[in-house]
Amino acid sequence: MIVNKIESAINKQMNLELHSAYIYLSMSAYFDSINLDGFAHWMRLQAQEELGHSLKLYDYLLEREGTVELTAVKAPPAEWKSPLAACQDALKHERVNTKQINVLMELAFAANDHATRVFLQWFVTEQVEEEASASKLVEKVKLAKDDKGALFILDQELGKRLLTE
Numbered sequence: 001m002i003v004n005k006i007e008s009a010i011n012k013q014m015n016l017e018l019h020s021a022y023i024y025l026s027m028s029a030y031f032d033s034i035n036l037d038g039f040a041h042w043m044r045l046q047a048q049e050e051l052g053h054s055l056k057l058y059d060y061l062l063e064r065e066g067t068v069e070l071t072a073v074k075a076p077p078a079e080w081k082s083p084l085a086a087c088q089d090a091l092k093h094e095r096v097n098t099k100q101i102n103v104l105m106e107l108a109f110a111a112n113d114h115a116t117r118v119f120l121q122w123f124v125t126e127q128v129e130e131e132a133s134a135s136k137l138v139e140k141v142k143l144a145k146d147d148k149g150a151l152f153i154l155d156q157e158l159g160k161r162l163l164t165e
């Protein structure tokens with residue numbers, strides 16, 4: 001069994017991961033609309049990863065005999081003023097997500113819920129990677145600046161991304 005406080009926090013995190021998936025899917029549609037297909041592909045895979053993260057939390061709740069509560073997912077923006085603005089938003093969002101994972105981890109510690117603490121370790125590690133890849137993306141877009149050729153090469157590079165976890 002899982003205590004109510006942790007159950008509710010995990011449900012909240014599940015919602016945040018679904019919101020993340022929405023954000024990245026919306027970014028994917030935005031990049032598609034400006035013909036940056038590689039960026040669109042990268043964002044779409046990111047949305048799939050986020051869905052995977054929410055399902056990890058979903059499965060964990062069920063395993064611990066918790067109750068899954070699917071609440072309304074906040075709508076993401078539909079467009080951004082530039083590729084850089086979208087990528088900066090992605091990084092900002094990942095930083096928020098890291099904060100929330102840390103809050104969840106602290107709750108697990110306070111409740112002596114070692115199973116949840118061990119489970120959350122995967123998310124702590126994942127967030128390091130998530131922030132690093134979003135940050136790298138921002139820096140690469142900054143390097144390209146207004147150089148359409150550089151943006152085109154970056155777009156091709158991002159188009160090669162493969163789905164991981």
Ligand code: FEO
Pocket residue numbers: 017020049050053094097130
């Ligand atoms: Fe599920 Fe991008 O963190």
